[in-house]
Amino acid sequence: MKSDKHNKPLVSHIYTADPSAHVFEGKLYIYPSHDLDHEQVSNDNGDQYDMEDYHVLSMEDESSPCIDHGEVLHLRDIPWAKQQLWAPDVAYKNNTYYLFFPARDYDHIFRIGVATSSSPVGPFIPEPSYIQGSFSIDPAVLVEGDQAYMYFGGLWGGQLEKWQTGEFVTDAAGPAPDAPALGPRVAELSDDMLTFKETPREISIVDPSGRTLLAGDEDRRYFEGPWMHKHNGKYYLSYSTGSTHKLVYAIGDNPYGPFTFQGTIMTPVIGWTTHHSIVEFQDKWYLFYHDSSLSGGSDNKRCLKFTELKYNADGTIQTIDPYGDG
Numbered sequence: 001m002k003s004d005k006h007n008k009p010l011v012s013h014i015y016t017a018d019p020s021a022h023v024f025e026g027k028l029y030i031y032p033s034h035d036l037d038h039e040q041v042s043n044d045n046g047d048q049y050d051m052e053d054y055h056v057l058s059m060e061d062e063s064s065p066c067i068d069h070g071e072v073l074h075l076r077d078i079p080w081a082k083q084q085l086w087a088p089d090v091a092y093k094n095n096t097y098y099l100f101f102p103a104r105d106y107d108h109i110f111r112i113g114v115a116t117s118s119s120p121v122g123p124f125i126p127e128p129s130y131i132q133g134s135f136s137i138d139p140a141v142l143v144e145g146d147q148a149y150m151y152f153g154g155l156w157g158g159q160l161e162k163w164q165t166g167e168f169v170t171d172a173a174g175p176a177p178d179a180p181a182l183g184p185r186v187a188e189l190s191d192d193m194l195t196f197k198e199t200p201r202e203i204s205i206v207d208p209s210g211r212t213l214l215a216g217d218e219d220r221r222y223f224e225g226p227w228m229h230k231h232n233g234k235y236y237l238s239y240s241t242g243s244t245h246k247l248v249y250a251i252g253d254n255p256y257g258p259f260t261f262q263g264t265i266m267t268p269v270i271g272w273t274t275h276h277s278i279v280e281f282q283d284k285w286y287l288f289y290h291d292s293s294l295s296g297g298s299d300n301k302r303c304l305k306f307t308e309l310k311y312n313a314d315g316t317i318q319t320i321d322p323y324g325d326g
């Protein structure tokens with residue numbers, strides 16, 4: 001039976017967004033961004049998302065209360081980061097929990113950092129510098145046996161357009177509408193999870209005919225918030241389409257792709273951003289996401305929610321209407 005916690009704010013004492021959900025030690029842990037109630041200007045650069053710390057949430061099962069374990073990392077303790085702690089993720093390997101997070105450095109460039117803990121609820125101790133060679137936002141890490149891959153990247157405020165040459169170009173524009181869309185990036189992580197083992201590669205997302213999605217195809221092209229999960233041996237890359245506010249997915253045969261576009265996981269939510277994660281827990285699959293319902297629609301004051309995610313027999317995902325009856 002569906003718990004009455006589905007599609008409701010998971011917590012309401014703080015604003016939360018960008019949930020990365022994982023099962024650690026038999027329990028469900030959720031690593032969100034912590035939205036703050038401030039007066040920053042709202043613009044396409046994302047200045048309104050001016051977050052300063054991370055909390056960890058957990059649930060024993062889908063019906064139990066969601067516990068806030070409190071602040072586990074603060075901006076003031078990260079030597080290289082100046083502002084904007086955006087969407088994080090956590091991975092477990094080497095008996096250690098690794099919190100990966102994007103932030104702007106003192107040159108206003110988004111980089112991706114890592115902090116470690118022996119516990120899934122932290123506290124997390126940051127490394128002195130960001131991961132060398134990292135850029136842009138929204139890290140999501142897939143651990144497969146001894147290997148781990150980081151997926152990342154976001155357009156507009158996430159600065160992915162500025163890295164097309166491999167260097168940061170301050171005023172670089174995005175591709176023309178009829179040119180190939182920018183793809184998210186993937187890099188294998190080193191065994192100690194603290195560095196990239198390789199130069200990040202751009203992921204190709206193609207339509208069912210094998211043609212690369214175009215930049216003007218805003219209903220399908222990659223914008224931000226990548227997530228990677230495996231189902232029946234296939235690799236599912238899911239992400240936000242940004243300007244068209246959808247969560248969509250593409251399927252591939254290996255961690256690097258290419259990935260073939262499939263369809264929509266979730267139709268638009270209240271608020272501009274949409275960001276998610278997918279996790280299998282106690283024999284069900286769940287979609288964690290956010291909307292701005294708790295604040296009455298304020299883009300930078302979001303709240304986490306979850307619902308069950310269902311596959312069809314052919315491996316495709318059933319589209320979810322966040323405000324439907326289903």
Ligand code: FUB
Nearest residue numbers: 049086087224225273275
């Ligand atoms: O929360 C700040 C940014 O908004 C995230 O990094 C994006 O994915 C979007 O949700």
